[in-house]
Amino acid sequence: MAHATHETLAPLLARHAGKPAELLELLHSLQDTDGFVDPAHLPAIAAALNLSRAEVHGVVTFYHHFRTAPPPRTIIQLCRAEACQSRGGEALARHIEGCTGGRFDGEPCGDIGLESVYCLGQCALSPALTINDTLHARVTPARFDALLSEAQSACAEGDRS
Ligand code: FES
Known part of the structure; x- marks a missing residue:
């Protein structure tokens, strides 16, 4: 970009x-x-x-949508709405904050930005999140770790090409 x-x-x-x-x-x-x-x-x-x-x-x-600084390289949007909350979403949020060192809706931590969203249309497959606009459903903490590592490898490859 x-x-x-x-x-x-x-x-x-x-x-x-x-x-x-x-x-x-x-x-x-x-x-x-x-x-x-x-x-x-x-x-x-x-x-x-x-x-x-x-x-x-x-x-x-x-409008919160507008950024006034370059975006972080990796943006994670976690659904914080009811269906996701009731199926482990908040525990997943704590896990994501713990392993990235960031805070949801706070300043980006290094190259990672954490944003709350309210329903990604995957309520039956919650908890759901996106990583750089790619949607993932039924995300567990272990699955999140794997997805984040894949996303960061893809960014690094993009830099080399
Ligand atoms: S409540 Fe999370 S996807 Fe709908």
Whole structure:
């Protein structure tokens, strides 16, 4: 995933110039392309869309979806909703925090980010989680350890290719 550059921003500014109602669309496109919304771009976005910097900053910080720093290399999203909770999800959460050293919904720990989500549509196969957008169901602590190690190997191979 590329990091934000003014080359990727310019076409978006041109497309949405003078259209303040399209701020969210622009921010989603920017994050889809670059992985995050670089705070350095906010003044240019505000100027192009005829908004104040405070308005743009307010939107970026209001929606948890938007990242303002490059994302961690590995993102684990664990379902914390009822069906998963009742089938070992919270014990799995403690295991994941213990073995990664991170905290769910806290700052990323090294290259790993832990995020809570509420239902992944796998309630009958709970507990469920995703690792870098790949869905896994009926995850036990032992299975999680294997899945994490596979995901981290795949990232390392991606770096070498
Ligand atoms: S409650 Fe966890 S997948 Fe639905």
